[in-house]
Amino acid sequence: DWTMGAYREQALQAIRDQVGDQKVICGLSGGVDSSVAAVLIHEAIGDQLTCVFVDHGLLRQGEAEEVIGMFRDHYNMPFIHADEKELFLSALDGQSDPETKRKIIGKLFIDVFQKHASDVGGAKFLAQGTLYPDVIESVSFSGGPSVTIKSHHNVGGLPEKMGLSLVEPLRELFKDEVRALGRELGLPASFIGRHPFPGPGLAIRCPGEITREKLEILRRADAIYIDQIRKHGLYDEIWQAFVAILPVRTVGVMGDSRTYDFACALRAVTSVDGMTADYYPFSHEFLGETATRIINEVQGINRVTYDITSKPPGTIEWE
Numbered sequence: 092d093w094t095m096g097a098y099r100e101q102a103l104q105a106i107r108d109q110v111g112d113q114k115v116i117c118g119l120s121g122g123v124d125s126s127v128a129a130v131l132i133h134e135a136i137g138d139q140l141t142c143v144f145v146d147h148g149l150l151r152q153g154e155a156e157e158v159i160g161m162f163r164d165h166y167n168m169p170f171i172h173a174d175e176k177e178l179f180l181s182a183l184d185g186q187s188d189p190e191t192k193r194k195i196i197g198k199l200f201i202d203v204f205q206k207h208a209s210d211v212g213g214a215k216f217l218a219q220g221t222l223y224p225d226v227i228e229s230v231s232f233s234g235g236p237s238v239t240i241k242s243h244h245n246v247g248g249l250p251e252k253m254g255l256s257l258v259e260p261l262r263e264l265f266k267d268e269v270r271a272l273g274r275e276l277g278l279p280a281s282f283i284g285r286h287p288f289p290g291p292g293l294a295i296r297c298p299g300e301i302t303r304e305k306l307e308i309l310r311r312a313d314a315i316y317i318d319q320i321r322k323h324g325l326y327d328e329i330w331q332a333f334v335a336i337l338p339v340r341t342v343g344v345m346g347d348s349r350t351y352d353f354a355c356a357l358r359a360v361t362s363v364d365g366m367t368a369d370y371y372p373f374s375h376e377f378l379g380e381t382a383t384r385i386i387n388e389v390q391g392i393n394r395v396t397y398d399i400t401s402k403p404p405g406t407i408e409w410e
């Protein structure tokens with residue numbers, strides 16, 4: 092008889108068996124997966140675990156504060172806030188290819204974790220919130236030949252070079268099971284219900300070249316969009332919602348002057364596990380009100396579109 096309570100006990104024991112008395116660092120992204128992994132591992136081995144939260148300059152508005160508030164202040168875990176904005180953003184400067192962006196970000200994550208593994212006094216393990224769909228999507232697609240659609244940086248042999256072994260206690264779980272485990276572990280509902288957020292962050296929501304200006308515009312638009320979704324009581328019905336800033340400026344008119352600003356796309360999908368998805372059928376009123384707010388409140392955007400592509404043939408993220 093399989094219950095989450097039993098799974099938890101089994102997982103705690105498996106972590107203790109794997110890790111022994113060694114130190115572990117856990118990459119925290121602020122997403123549900125890495126949060127649940129961190130809380131589970133902390134329960135298993137206490138302060139042998141240090142969480143490393145890497146601020147790569149590609150986070151959403153207010154994200155760093157929320158994560159720090161939760162793990163450092165509420166859970167009181169050993170916690171490193173690695174402010175690496177300059178490192179990541181300068182390495183991404185001028186890059187526009189999606190896989191190149193992921194590779195640069197993945198490599199820098201390794202460098203940063205490695206640095207902190209030695210700071211922490213020789214951590215031997217790196218913990219990640221890898222889920223079952225991450226494992227299969229990176230191996231094959233629909234049982235066909237092995238094709239990598241997107242090289243999620245948080246999957247696969249990356250730590251071989253690092254001399255760290257992986258601890259991946261969620262590797263057999265789907266998202267809904269991770270959320271159930273998070274509830275079992277007592278994580279606040281507001282955290283468990285959060286939409287997924289990709290490791291490469293806003294880099295893959297900024298197709299084409301990433302600039303600090305575009306990132307700032309994107310953060311503002313995204314915050315308004317999510318605020319609208321919450322105000323209309325739709326957040327929990329949606330698997331994931333975000334804004335992508337498009338690599339194109341378009342002509343508009345504000346008052347009696349011409350504007351030449353960025354276009355953006357709103358994305359919202361329903362899904363069970365992220366493997367397939369349908370676009371969310373917002374009302375025209377919602378879309379109109381949201382577009383008006385974004386254009387009025389965000390300097391730098393003068394056109395808003397809604398992405399009505401499902402997965403497949405689209406993917407959830409734009410890159």
Ligand code: XMP
Nearest residue numbers: 242243244287288289290291365406407408
């Ligand atoms: P796609 O865009 O492939 O996304 O349909 C499926 C789910 O995975 C997330 N995603 C990523 N997560 N690193 C991550 O940690 C990545 O490189 C990455 N790419 C996509 C995406 O946000 C969605 O939840």
